[in-house]
Amino acid sequence: MIGRLNHVAIAVPDLAAAVAQYRDTLGAEVRAPQDEPDHGVTVVFIDLPNTKIELLYPLGENSPIAGFLEKNPAGGIHHICYEVEDILAARDRLKASGARVLGSGEPKIGAHGKPVLFLHPKDFNGCLVELEQV
């Protein structure tokens, strides 16, 4: 059911420093920052040859990243995203297995403009898992 690893998302306390580190020290391809007011984050995509790293930084008052950074002041891996072909079929299969889907259970449009869902970390080895329909 799951396909490619679409990205690994890393919440960072200092976006400019993280961008400089990935671009200058690690020599990676770093895109321009992108504000996502609907998601409460500023996102920077880093293109690796086979997948992406997504740097996340809080945007606005109620950013879902703010609490994570309070608990993890140095930053940390926030979630991983797997691609699926049919997000509703994937959701129903996961729910039937007992996994909890976060929020309303209806897909939202993610930072890539595609339908996404998040799964409860407690049901996935402590990892917040995003599914993205591609």
Place this chain on the structure above:
Amino acid sequence: MIGRLNHVAIAVPDLAAAVAQYRDTLGAEVRAPQDEPDHGVTVVFIDLPNTKIELLYPLGENSPIAGFLEKNPAGGIHHICYEVEDILAARDRLKASGARVLGSGEPKIGAHGKPVLFLHPKDFNGCLVELEQV
């Protein structure tokens, strides 16, 4: 400098349950468990089309994963691994930038039989980063 994302490593409290979930519920290609006594872990690789997930479970008395699972009883993402062409050149460039290399600073042979190094999470946005020479 960094190339492909070689794998995302997830420490799990119940290896059989995690294997069953990835194989049966998520429908992924899961390999047989592999004991790595030198690293104090049992490893299960999951082959995604573009990268791998590495499930980690403690092996033996002094497993480096045991403490992580005590702090994170549900499990969690333990590290991410980037590929590099020349691990000594990568290490020297990172050290020159002020990043700390864990252990002796000399590469060890990792679970794939290739030279690896780990970088200090505090220097990389709270993420434990492994470099693997390919």
